[in-house]
Amino acid sequence: MTSLKFHWTQQAQDHKARAGILHTAHGDVITPTFMPVGTVGTVKAMTMDAVRSTGAGIVLGNTYHLMLRPGAELIHELGGLHKFMDWSGPILTDSGGFQVMSLGALRKLNEEGVTFRSHIDGSTYKLTPESSTDIQYLLDATITMCFDECPALPASHDTIASSMRMSMRWAERSRKRFKTRPGYAQFGIVQGGIEPDLRIESAEALNKIGFEGYAIGGLAVGEPQEQMFETLDVTVPYLPSDKPRYLMGVGTPQDMLGSVMRGIDMFDCVMPTRAGRTGRAYTSRGTLNMKNACHIHDRRPIDPECDCLACSKHSRAYIHHLFRSKEILGAMLLTWHNLAYYQRLMRTIHQAILDQNLEEKATELHNDWNKGDWKLDEWN
Structure with a gap:
């Protein structure tokens, strides 16, 4: 010990x-x-x-x-x-x-x-x-x-x-x-x-x-x-x-x-895990409902700033398909993503405190959350 x-x-x-x-x-x-x-x-x-x-x-x-x-x-x-x-x-x-x-x-x-x-x-x-x-x-x-x-x-x-x-x-x-x-x-x-x-x-x-x-x-x-x-x-x-x-x-x-x-x-x-089981994704642009029909043809990842398994390997269309099909994998992948987002947010906040610019970073985070989902023409 x-x-x-x-x-x-x-x-x-x-x-x-x-x-x-x-x-x-x-x-x-x-x-x-x-x-x-x-x-x-x-x-x-x-x-x-x-x-x-x-x-x-x-x-x-x-x-x-x-x-x-x-x-x-x-x-x-x-x-x-x-x-x-x-x-x-x-x-x-x-x-x-x-x-x-x-x-x-x-x-x-x-x-x-x-x-x-x-x-x-x-x-x-x-x-x-x-x-x-x-x-x-x-x-x-x-x-x-x-x-x-x-x-x-x-x-x-x-x-x-x-x-x-x-x-x-x-x-x-x-x-x-x-x-x-x-x-x-x-x-x-x-x-x-x-x-x-x-x-x-x-x-x-x-x-x-x-x-x-x-x-x-x-x-x-x-x-x-x-x-x-x-x-x-x-x-x-x-x-x-x-x-x-x-x-x-x-x-x-x-x-x-x-x-x-x-x-x-x-x-x-329990919020990020519960949300992951019910189709809600936390992203740097706010929350997304992965059950919505707008994701049926969407080749993009859930969040371009995330490197979790769900975002690096799969499209929104696939995640949407899993939830519509009531496949367990959908809940697994989206929970993984949500927890990865929460941990990335903590690391971002930690670094901002070290850099002595948390107020500026907080304003940036709030502005991004309020922007809503990325537009197709701004997704690179």
Whole structure:
């Protein structure tokens, strides 16, 4: 096992945006970074070799889903999640809190934790800050997330405050249970809805406990982008400047760019993979619907600036044909493309921070996204 201490080093800063390197027991990760979501030990429609080819440095798994099937003990017996899913790089595991809270009537919540019925077979389970932390240890997660509650919005200030304060008590219990190992980390999660005073209170409480990194949860749950950015503007100044900052469940290219410019380093979202399975392509000119009939005769690649397998080997006409024919390969190729685009965007942003010209690059990116698809006469 490595003797390296988990840490984040800053390479450059452009206004609030940071470029850096995350050093972990399973390798280094350049930040800002986007983590493909591998909820149940697989990034849907992708082999892990394909995920690696996109430039991804870290992936995400989920405690709730993996504890239900195949079970954390089995994964541990088989050598841990890295070996189980053929991913040697870092893995961050979500604590399961968000998934359990979304079960609604299938769960009961109290100070101890959450009792819930499996969405698979109705079996009863209990998750606590301690058991969630133990499960993530069995999975051999490089980054363990503390167990928290993410209340549904809108909600009253009092409701959000009560939930946040219980999450802070759970964070303290999660931290006490966490087994410190070289190169491994646990992140605390800031909650508080879109209430500035509660976000500040939550961040300060987590700082007192002390974590290797800090996440911002409870956003990208339906609030306008402007409110999300306002919440980041309030919260980020209260997070340690020498630790990585992770915005959970975000998002679109525009959301990620705006969040990096507010000091965020890490992202995850199902959006690019889900879009890939439903025919939507992310490109440097915005999104395209590959199911549209306009692609039937189109010999061009999805995006001329992309060198992924879908763009380097196949035409839009072929991708369109695969979706119309309901062929699995269509979802595979388009997911590959979307993840490659997200990773290329992260590299572009990282380089712009190093070059101290992120604001100019951001304007260029937004202008290109707003142009819409390339015209035939500008495609060279």
